[in-house]
């Protein structure tokens with residue numbers, strides 16, 4: 001028996017922990033372990049290698065993924081998916097673990113429908129935007145990276161009586177922005193889930209400034225595209241000396257937190273246990289209320305994850 005592991009889409013801290021556990025655990029089970037390099041692009045091109053313990057030694061502390069990743073345009077075409085399938089057959093791979101986000105799972109759903117491959121997905125994205133799981137691998141480290149940056153920005157914002165607008169990642173889901181705003185006590189948080197009401201923000205901030213506030217921190221999720229509008233409001237309408245910081249890809253990299261390493265291990269063990277009991281799996285491992293479970297990929301990709309009501313209510317208390 002032979003299983004392979006692959007990363008697809010945006011990388012996230014904790015991928016290496018999952019890759020290491022995959023190799024160590026499959027070997028323990030007496031199953032051959034294969035590494036697919038460069039994601040779906042590498043699967044198309046046959047960049048597949050039998051893994052040794054040496055390939056995954058000393059990688060736990062590294063962000064990114066040692067087997068690399070890609071966003072593949074070619075995989076949208078049937079002829080390349082067929083080529084990818086033939087590569088799996090060539091290496092007699094009968095189980096595939098995919099670390100990725102919802103775009104990657106959509107691609108895997110198609111692949112599964114056409115070729116009946118036996119695969120299981122591990123939700124991996126700092127955006128935490130995958131339906132059906134409270135947690136995606138990499139989120140904890142990204143939140144800590146953002147917290148570290150915000151703590152530093154607070155120091156300078158408060159020293160100069162300034163406003164800072166900080167843009168964080170998150171295309172359609174404001175999870176990173178919401179949790180960061182709540183945990184750092186930001187005055188303003190703009191996320192895709194809530195319509196951005198600039199006149200209301202202006203009114204609230206004006207009231208606070210008239211009542212002793214000296215500095216303002218605004219967190220904006222990149223997907224809202226409101227960063228400049230918020231900055232203009234603070235600068236031009238409220239007269240604050242305003243600076244904009246876009247955290248960008250530093251949020252994706254960095255040493256994985258202990259939690260992300262442990263979750264990388266656990267997600268992978270769950271994935272491998274499931275693969276062992278199936279021949280035609282199309283599931284994603286999910287984690288809710290401290291417990292692991294499995295969801296059909298169809299369910300995962302046909303729904304969207306959003307900031308939940310509880311966190312939205314905590315955000316409202318910022319006002």
Ligand code: F6P
Pocket residue numbers: 009010011125126127169170171222252
């Ligand atoms: O991994 C998710 C994400 O970080 C999004 O928040 C962001 O919009 C996107 O990836 C950027 O990815 P890339 O620069 O790799 O296209």
